[in-house]
Amino acid sequence: MPLLITDYSWTQTTSTVYISVPLKGAKASQVDIVATDQYIKVHFPPYLFEAFLAQPVDEDRSIAKVGNGAALITLLKKTEQLWDQLTLPTTHKETKKELRAKALVKHQEKLCAASKAKSEKQQTEKKYALKTMMKLEEEEREHIQKIKDDERKKTNAELEAWQQKQHEPLHYEKSTRQTLKDISEKSPQREMSVEKCGSKSRTQPVELPAPRSSGSIQVTFTPRVFPTALRESRVAEEEEWLRKQAEARRTCNAALEDLKDLKEEERNPDWLKDKGNKCFATGDYHGAVNAYSLAIKLNRKVPSLYSNRAACHLKLKNLHKAIEDSSQALELLTPAVPANAAARVRAHVRRGTAFCQLQLYTEGLQEYLAALKIDPENADLQKDTQRIRDVIQDSTFKD
Known part of the structure; x- marks a missing residue:
């Protein structure tokens, strides 16, 4: 049985009720x-709270x-006047019952109409977006076709x-041969050419160019080597890693009971991760742990x-927790890919x-050696690994 509210308040003007x-x-x-x-x-x-109004109002503008x-x-108000009372008297029980039933039916119809209008609007927007995309694609195809036609015309012109x-050298060669032939037919001597200079003239023999000498050019090529890339043998592992990353991005336990009071941004693991990073950068390691822990509650698949959080625990000297978080991260960082x-x-x-x-x-x-195996060129890792070896060796000598 609901508890009726009676401590409401109302005021009015000739046109409005508050x-x-x-x-x-x-x-x-x-x-x-x-x-x-x-x-x-x-x-x-x-x-x-229920109110059966004494006078009708304009619900569309309310x-x-x-x-x-x-x-x-x-x-x-539909009519500008002051009301004597806000609601109908308690004696009008049947009238109230009828008004309640009509109001609920009308409200349901209004919600259905709004939902239908929203759906129609979405359909219209989708159709408009589809038409726009089709128009853009058609314009793009026409543009590409125009570029092809222009290139084709340009290529044909260059070819012509x-x-x-x-053909021009061939025509020149034929005309030269014909001229030499005519000269040789007119003169019993060997091919001559006539050169005039002022009032004097003299004849000179026409010396044809010697045939081109043949030869060979030595060409050496750099040998082409096609080594099989390492990645080609890791395609399956990389696809598995990408699949796990996509699954982790989709996973979110935002419906947990103890997280209902959080703000919208506090339900986003990425936002919490950035917050944790900022806290860590400023030295607030406890705040960073809290941010990372809440993000893990929302998504337990992000390594x-x-x-x-393991780095924060190292700063806080929570060494066993640091080992636990590092181990969990390594479990999620599988398969091992670049x-x-x-x-x-x-x-x-x-x-x-x-x-x-x-x-x-x-x-x-062992952990540093595993890291060094992944990144063997890392100078800092090499130095840290050697320090640990020295510590182990010193302790052995002391024993």
Whole structure:
């Protein structure tokens, strides 16, 4: 049985009625408001406010707002006059029952109409977007076709010019041969040419160019080597890693009971990770641990969250927790592919550091060697690995 609200307040002018309903600490998302021309309902369990209006109002222009701990309803009167009372007398039980039933039916029809209008609007927007995309694609195809036609015309013109140029030497050679033939026929001597200079003239023999000498050019080529890339043998592992990364991005346990009071951004693991990184950068390691822990509650498949929290635990000297988080990160960083190599190096180093601080130098050395195997050119790793070897060797000598 709902608890009826009686401590509401209302005021009016000749054209407007203002109703204020206290929300008793309820959130805005929990408040359900139904408003028609003669019926008002504000429901937030277990409380209920009902008003059967004494005069009809214009429901299309009326407004309901929720804020500052109250529901504020502004009703526009259909006739400008002052009301003697807000609601119908309690004696009109049958009238109230009928008004309630009509109001609920009308509200349901209004919701259905709004849903249908929204669906139609979405369909219209989708059709418009589809037409726009088709138009853009058609314009793109026409543009590409125009470029092809222009290139074809240009190529044909160049080809025709080249062919015409190829015929010109042949025509010149034929005309030269004909001229020499005519000269030789007119003169019994060997081929001569006549050169006039002023009033004098003399004959000169025509010397044809000697045939071109043949020869060979030595050409050497760089040998082409096609080594099989390492990645070609790791395609399956890389595809598995990409699949796991995509699955991790889709995973989010935002519906957990203890997370319902969080803000919208606090339900985003990426936002929490950035917050943890900022806290770590400023030295707030406890705040960083809290941020990473909440992000892990939301998504337990992101290895960087565990690895970053392990770094915080190292700063706070929570060495066993650092080992646990580093191990969890390495479990998620499988299969081992180049894309996650840097992350695996960090996880091994953090777990090795925790082992060394617990004076388990042999275990720590194994972790550093595993990191060095992934990144053998890392000078810092080489130096740290050698230091751990020296510590182990010194302790052996002392024993």
